[in-house]
Amino acid sequence: MAAHTGRFSNGKLITDFLVSSLGLKQTLPASSDPNLTVADLLTGVSFASAGSGFDDLTAGTAGVVTMGSQVHNFEEYVGRLREGVGREKADGVVKSAVFVIGAGSNDLIMNYYLTPLRRVSFSVDEYHGFLLQKMESFVQRLYTLGARKFTISGLPPLGCVPIQMTINTVTALMKTGSFTRLLGPRVCIDQQNADSVSYNSRLQALINRMESSLEGTRFAYVDIYNPVMHMIKNPGAYGFTxxxxxxxxxxxxxxxxxxxxxxxxxxxxxxxxxxVHPSQATYRALSDQLMQSLLSQLTN
Structure with a gap:
């Protein structure tokens, strides 16, 4: 975590760039900030907890806030908002707000790839299904509290995350006893990337079903995989070396x-x-692409 940012990055996240682009505020504050005013609540807060995931095991292992507790914190937020501006205005704010949901990477990296906590009980496809079921339940709880507009992020190419490449290299070294692989070029893990693509396909199908079944909702799927892969294959276009x-x-x-x-x-x-975590430069590039399509998907 970069000092003073409160984020697992060296600066702003996608949500910070989004609220800034919309002219709401420069960064998205945490809902737990004791200094928040009613005006702050009206223009958005974050309920996220770094290190968490759809699977409660992920949060438990990291000692952070579960998704269920995040929903509970949102319930308290709604109550505080109603006290501050009245039920009608507060409920209108919630209905028109955009809920940004991004999870799943921690679950797979920490519980499936790095350690076999879930691998002993699930195939990777089964674990995807488990996570998506958790995500659907999470969305339904938010819906009952008045949420109607959702953006849900897919997985990035997990096989290209630096720690995954490192572990894969070390594993190969232990098997062969040769330093050739360790000192050679770092390469993405094709199977883990294929797993991400499979999960994202199922997520998009689920999003379509939820939009059909939850009356009055609008959903936007946020593609992280392809933009990040484009950055990896064309680093110069983004100023990366x-x-x-x-x-x-x-x-x-x-x-x-x-x-x-x-x-x-x-x-x-x-x-x-x-x-594991992208830099501010990456989040800025992703948010620029997201802003081009997000509002039209949620308002058309």
Whole structure:
């Protein structure tokens, strides 16, 4: 986590750029911030918890807030908003608000690929189904609380995340006893990328079903996979010179709080901030693409 940002990055996230582009505020504050005013609540807050996921096991392992607790925090937000501006206006704000949902990567990386916590009980397809069922339940709970507009992000190419490439390289080294692979070029893991594509396809089908079954809703699927792959294959178009390692530390294994100290000279040259999370430059590029299609999908 970069010092003073409160985010697992060196600066702003996609949601920060979105609220800034809409002229609402420069960054999206946490709902738990004790200094929030009613005016702050009216223009958006974040209920997210870094390190969490659709699977409660993910949050439990990381010691962070579960998705269920995030919904509970949203319920408290609605109550506070009603107290501040009245039920009718508060409910109108919730109905017109855009709910940005992005999870799943932590679940697969932490529970399936790095450690076999879920791999002993699920095939990867079964685990995808488990996560999507959790996500659907999450959306339905928000719907009962008045939410009507949703953007839901798919998975990025998980096989190209630096820590995944590092673990794959070390595993190959342990099997062969040769340093050739360790010292060679870092390459994405095709099977994990294929897993991401499969999950995203099922997610899009589920989004279509939810929009049909939940009256009055609008959904926008946010494609993260293809834009990130384009950045990896065409780094120069985005000003990147490093796409397979992160900026902080060695860039190959450190993530989150372990990245408080030491970083590269120019973070804008790196697609990843640490070994898992994108840099501010990447989030900016993703938000620019998202803004081009988001509003039309939710308002047409």
């Amino acid at each position: 490093h796409t397979s390692i992160g900026c902080c530390g060695s860039g190959m294994i450190e993530m989150g709080p372990a990245c408080n100290g030491g970083s590269c000279a120019d973070t804008s040259k790196y697609l990843f901030w640490d070994s």
